[in-house]
Amino acid sequence: MAYEQKRLAELAALVQGELVGDPEVLIGGVADFDSAGKGEITFVADLKRGARLDECKASAIIVPNSVTEISVPAIRVRNPYLAVARIHALFVAEPFVATGIDARAVVGQDCHIPAEVAISPLVYLGNRVRLGQRVALHPGVVVYDDAVIGDDVVLYANVTIGRCCRIGNRVIIHSGTVIGSDGFGYATDGSGRHVKRPQVGVVQIDDDVEIGANTCIDRATFGKTWIKRGTKIDNLVQLGHNVMIGEDAMVVAQVGMAGSTTTGNNVVLGGQVGLAGHIHLGDRVMVAAKSGVHNSLEPGAIVAGIPAIPHKTWLRASAAYAKLPEMVREMRELRRQIAELSRAITPGEEDSPESNG
Incomplete structure (x- = not known):
């Protein structure tokens, strides 16, 4: 769907962002990073894609304030998700028609x-x-x-x-x-109804x-x-x-x-x-x-x-839960070892003083 084009400077003012590059670039829509092309604006929400900025084919991009070097016209903002939401809403807004x-x-x-x-x-x-x-x-x-x-x-x-x-x-x-x-x-009565x-x-x-x-x-x-x-x-x-x-x-x-x-x-x-x-x-x-x-x-x-x-606490408990089978095996082995030690240090009937008269 074609939308009315906006100057990049207008969009930067809308989201109170810092304009980088040509303010007269015309934008006619919003798209995701991988599919955006000429006449569209896209965004990068974090620095994980920072290394791919040179792959951007959009006419402009919204980036975090921390991005300092960029080769395409851009709007720097604190919260790219919020900025792209406001810009996208501007493009798709339709006037009410009273039918x-x-x-x-x-x-x-x-x-x-x-x-x-x-x-x-x-x-x-x-x-x-x-x-x-x-x-x-x-x-x-x-x-x-x-x-x-x-x-x-x-x-x-x-x-x-x-x-x-x-x-x-x-x-x-x-x-x-x-x-x-x-x-x-x-409410339940005496007969369960x-x-x-x-x-x-x-x-x-x-x-x-x-x-x-x-x-x-x-x-x-x-x-x-x-x-x-x-x-x-x-x-x-x-x-x-x-x-x-x-x-x-x-x-x-x-x-x-x-x-x-x-x-x-x-x-x-x-x-x-x-x-x-x-x-x-x-x-x-x-x-x-x-x-x-x-x-x-x-x-x-x-x-x-x-x-x-x-x-x-739940995260720690979840990590422990995954180890329960191993912990059970270790506990059984420890119980077996304790039982053997107990037999070793406890004299049997044949070794007791009573048995020696």
């Missing part, structure tokens, strides 16, 4: 829908739904009664927003995700949150399940009722959080992490992939394993 409400959409009673919306075929809006400006609803989106959706929201195909749920501004929700399904709450507890709370998604495909966020039993500003949630994540995730968290694929678990800000949960219910993770906690967390964690904790323990 209105498709005739094949279903709109309930007393809805508030501004003029600047794009509502696709087969969208269903319940009664009293409120949409903000520049909302895009893709085919198959379902928004139940009394839900509120803020400005500049994109809901991709087959997203479901439950009744009374609230979606903030600039939220992106990818295909197949369900916001506001019933929480998994049951499970009685459903009504789930009468809501889900609140704050501004600038992005949620991946096929994720489920349950409504609260009472009150709200709450995803705070700037948090990013991957595909196939399950968040139970009354979960609260702080600001700017990163939740990677297949994470499961049991009901009433909460986190602080800037928490990172690796893929397939499981969190028990009714615990709290402090600010900046990091949990390694596939870990199981059963207790609350202090701010800044870095943990791994099942059950999760301090990450450095």
Whole structure:
């Protein structure tokens, strides 16, 4: 796809980088190091590829500040990943096109829908739904009664927003995700039968949150399940009722959080992490992939394993685990040697004083 070309000087100003070389070089897109060509900008995130800079065929390159010698026009920055993300977003950004409400959409009673919306075929809006400006609803989106959706929201195909749920501004929700399904709450009677507890709370998604495909966020039993500003949630994540995730968290694929678990800000949960219910993770906690967390964690904790323990301890334990078969063999050999020594220093019955009369 062709994008509007930008001068290299403009891109350097955008990312507050140091321009090296011709400021008038025209850039029309972003590509990876190996495939980038004329008219494109690429990047090197670390010095491992520093020796290959002379192989670069792109018109310009983004490099770390530590790269001092380079033969092609470049932008030096502290964080190349961040810089290339901002530049790439500039190229791919598309203006919102207000196509209105498709005739094949279903709109309930007393809805508030501004003029600047794009509502696709087969969208269903319940009664009293409120949409903000520049909302895009893709085919198959379902928004139940009394839900509120803020400005500049994109809901991709087959997203479901439950009744009374609230979606903030600039939220992106990818295909197949369900916001506001019933929480998994049951009481068990004396005969072992499970009685459903009504789930009468809501889900609140704050501004600038992005949620991946096929994720489920349950409504609260009472009150709200709450995803705070700037948090990013991957595909196939399950968040139970009354979960609260702080600001700017990163939740990677297949994470499961049991009901009433909460986190602080800037928490990172690796893929397939499981969190028990009714615990709290402090600010900046990091949990390694596939870990199981059963207790609350202090701010800044870095943990791994099942059950999760301090990450450095887990690394040492993992190294020891690989040596267990060898350690077992050594232990058996030591036990055999101890038994032989014990027999050697313990007199037998024939050598005892009683046997000599």
